[in-house]
Amino acid sequence: EAGVVQSPRYKIIEKKQPVAFWCNPISGHNTLYWYRQNLGQGPELLIRYENEEAVDDSQLPKDRFSAERLKGVDSTLKIQPAELGDSAVYLCASSLSGNQPQHFGDGTRLSIL
Amino acid sequence: GDSVTQMEGPVTLSEEAFLTINCTYTATGYPSLFWYVQYPGEGLQLLLKATKADDKGSNKGFEATYRKETTSFHLEKGSVQVSDSAVYFCALSGGAGSYQLTFGKGTKLSVIP
Numbered sequence: 673e674a675g676v677v678q679s680p681r682y683k684i685i686e687k688k689q690p691v692a693f694w695c696n697p698i699s700g701h702n703t704l705y706w707y708r709q710n711l712g713q714g715p716e717l718l719i720r721y722e723n724e725e726a727v728d729d730s731q732l733p734k735d736r737f738s739a740e741r742l743k744g745v746d747s748t749l750k751i752q753p754a755e756l757g758d759s760a761v762y763l764c765a766s767s768l769s770g771n772q773p774q775h776f777g778d779g780t781r782l783s784i785l
Numbered sequence: 786g787d788s789v790t791q792m793e794g795p796v797t798l799s800e801e802a803f804l805t806i807n808c809t810y811t812a813t814g815y816p817s818l819f820w821y822v823q824y825p826g827e828g829l830q831l832l833l834k835a836t837k838a839d840d841k842g843s844n845k846g847f848e849a850t851y852r853k854e855t856t857s858f859h860l861e862k863g864s865v866q867v868s869d870s871a872v873y874f875c876a877l878s879g880g881a882g883s884y885q886l887t888f889g890k891g892t893k894l895s896v897i898p
Contacts, residue, residue: 676828703884714789714874714888715829728885763828770884773819776828 674698676777678764684783690752693780697745697766704741705774706749707763715763721747722770751782759784787812791875791889798865798896806860806892808849808875816877818842818851818858819886823872832860832873865896 677696685691697704702723707715718737720728723744732739736755741747751758761781765774792807810816817836821829833842838853847862858875875889 678828705886712890714876714890715886716888717885720885765829771879773831773834774886776821776830778826778828 676764676766676775678762678777678780680780681778682781682783684785685754686785687756688753690750691754691782692748692750693762693764693782695747695749695764695777697747697764698775701766701768701775702744703767703770703772703774704747705765705767706739706747707765709761709763709779711760718749720770754782754784756784758782787816787877787887789875789877789887789889791873791892793890793892794872795893795895798894800867800896800898801864802896804860804862804865804869804894806873806875806894808858808860808889810856810858810875810877812856812877812887814879816879818849819876819878820847820849820858820860821874821876821888823874823891825871829874865894867896867898870894870896 704721706718709715719732721741739749761779763779765776767774788811819834820832822832823829833844835842835851841850849858849860872891872893874891876886878886
């Protein structure tokens with residue numbers, strides 16, 4: 673089966689610019705996650721979707737971050753405006769349901785100049 | 786809240802050496818425990834898991850046993866290969882009824898010929 677697909681793989685932008693990441697989960701996976709992984713750290717959850725509903729967005733910095741999963745399939749994570757501290761790898765994961773193992777994409781590495 | 790502590794790296798071993806990466810956790814309830822592996826430039830891959838006390842997860846020669854009495858889930862492999870060089874993350878979920886994965890900081894393993 674095809675894995676979780678993320679794009680772009682790399683993104684370099686100047687601070688204060690907007691940026692968006694896209695994720696296509698494994699077909700049939702109802703649960704989708706966005707994580708941020710800072711250098712030398714483990715991933716930290718930003719938001720979790722069950723189908724099209726965001727059921728846990730407590731860790732999402734809502735002043736500049738937004739996410740959507742309109743049809744309950746693919747998802748977009750946006751940052752506007754980006755800050756230097758947002759440089760990280762943004763990982764998307766999906767699972768059949770919330771209590772099933774998560775499968776990760778290769779991530780988008782974001783660098784802010 | 787839930788937390789995972791794993792041994793600091795980096796760890797450098799010669800090929801065919803024995804590997805142990807320590808992991809301890811703090812969680813309420815009865816969490817599931819995982820080891821994920823991240824190869825350079827890639828996302829995380831599930832290596833093994835255990836869902837209840839005394840369960841042993843195993844895959845590709847790696848093993849870990851869920852020890853509730855010591856709140857530990859140490860990763861072991863009897864004979865490492867150069868291809869095992871990667872970052873290893875210990876993680877838990879379901880500690881407080883939550884499906885969120887909580888990760889340790891990761892341990893970088895380098896295996897030299």
